[in-house]
Amino acid sequence: MGQEHIQWGIAPIGWRNDDIPEIGKETTLSHLLGDVYISGFDGTEVGGFFPEPEILNKELTLRNLKVASKWFSSYIIRDGIEEASKEFHELCAYLKAVQASAVVVSEQSYSIQGTSKNVFEEKPYFNDGEWQKLCEGLNTLGKMAEDYGLLLVFHHHMGTGVQTLEEVDRLMENTDPAHVHLLYDTGHIFVSDNNYMDLLKKHMDRIKHVHFKDIRTNKMKECVKEGKSFLDSFLHGMFTVPGDGDLDFVQVYQELLASDYKGWIVIEAEQDPAKAHPLEYALIARNYIDCRLMKD
Numbered sequence: 396m397g398q399e400h401i402q403w404g405i406a407p408i409g410w411r412n413d414d415i416p417e418i419g420k421e422t423t424l425s426h427l428l429g430d431v432y433i434s435g436f437d438g439t440e441v442g443g444f445f446p447e448p449e450i451l452n453k454e455l456t457l458r459n460l461k462v463a464s465k466w467f468s469s470y471i472i473r474d475g476i477e478e479a480s481k482e483f484h485e486l487c488a489y490l491k492a493v494q495a496s497a498v499v500v501s502e503q504s505y506s507i508q509g510t511s512k513n514v515f516e517e518k519p520y521f522n523d524g525e526w527q528k529l530c531e532g533l534n535t536l537g538k539m540a541e542d543y544g545l546l547l548v549f550h551h552h553m554g555t556g557v558q559t560l561e562e563v564d565r566l567m568e569n570t571d572p573a574h575v576h577l578l579y580d581t582g583h584i585f586v587s588d589n590n591y592m593d594l595l596k597k598h599m600d601r602i603k604h605v606h607f608k609d610i611r612t613n614k615m616k617e618c619v620k621e622g623k624s625f626l627d628s629f630l631h632g633m634f635t636v637p638g639d640g641d642l643d644f645v646q647v648y649q650e651l652l653a654s655d656y657k658g659w660i661v662i663e664a665e666q667d668p669a670k671a672h673p674l675e676y677a678l679i680a681r682n683y684i685d686c687r688l689m690k691d
């Protein structure tokens with residue numbers, strides 16, 4: 396089956412975190428890329444601290460690495476599409492210059508992702524007019540991304556208005572499949588819906604980018620019980636790399652291969668690097684991929 400069409404990446408988020416920039420801030424780009432190389436990955440995603448394209452390209456080429464994509468927080472509902480487009484153009488130009496394949500979009504209007512609110516109970520909900528504005532805006536951004544040779548992949552995310560399977564269904568139904576694609580993140584959909592296979596099976600035809608995020612369910616239960624925020628949940632150790640948590644990535648991977656998925660699978664596990672040594676965890680993930688997922 397088409398394992399040769401998969402590119403494996405690991406996100407900077409285990410080393411430095413854009414949601415809490417103080418975390419791991421002493422880690423340099425060389426350190427991060429060195430670890431990505433040592434742990435045998437094909438590349439990474441662009442972190443907030445990454446330099447201008449010329450410098451980044453040189454550092455990537457020296458290590459034979461690639462970048463897959465970068466996160467974009469859109470505020471289409473709050474600010475309108477014109478406002479959102481300005482920053483989006485800049486990011487797409489950057490991503491084109493570093494030869495990325497996708498731009499990861501998350502609608503952050505009313506998001507509680509970066510706040511102290513209980514992420515398990517206080518997520519926002521969009522009204523009908525807001526859904527329409529969001530979907531139309533995403534179609535516009537998706538066409539823009541194509542002008543830069545990029546795919547717009549939408550990231551469903553805890554603490555946002557597009558979190559649950561039902562919300563992903565609505566987004567997929569009301570956006571143009573030619574221009575708006577989906578990022579499938581195992582960890583976010585599991586924490587939200589307690590299930591990660593339904594979304595994958597239902598929307599496989601729209602999935603063009605994948606985040607493999609594992610969950611320590613004992614930690615997740617503690618976070619739910621204590622009503623923790625998203626940021627406190629990850630500091631508490633809710634997320635980890637595949638092979639260290641409770642999700643079964645074998646069935647996910649088999650489903651992706653059976654559906655002839657082509658593209659990036661990026662390991663993405665935000666943890667406190669002071670507690671979870673980033674290279675050690677990158678190697679745990681690599682070992683799991685080699686011994687459990689790609690064994691045949």
Ligand SMILES: O=C1C[C@@H](O)[C@H](O)[C@@H](O)C1=O
Pocket residue numbers: 413414466550580583606663665
């Ligand atoms: O893809 C992601 C990017 C992060 O900034 C985000 O908070 C994380 O949870 C995620 O899945």
Ligand SMILES: [Co+2]
Pocket residue numbers: 550580606663
């Ligand atoms: Co993700």
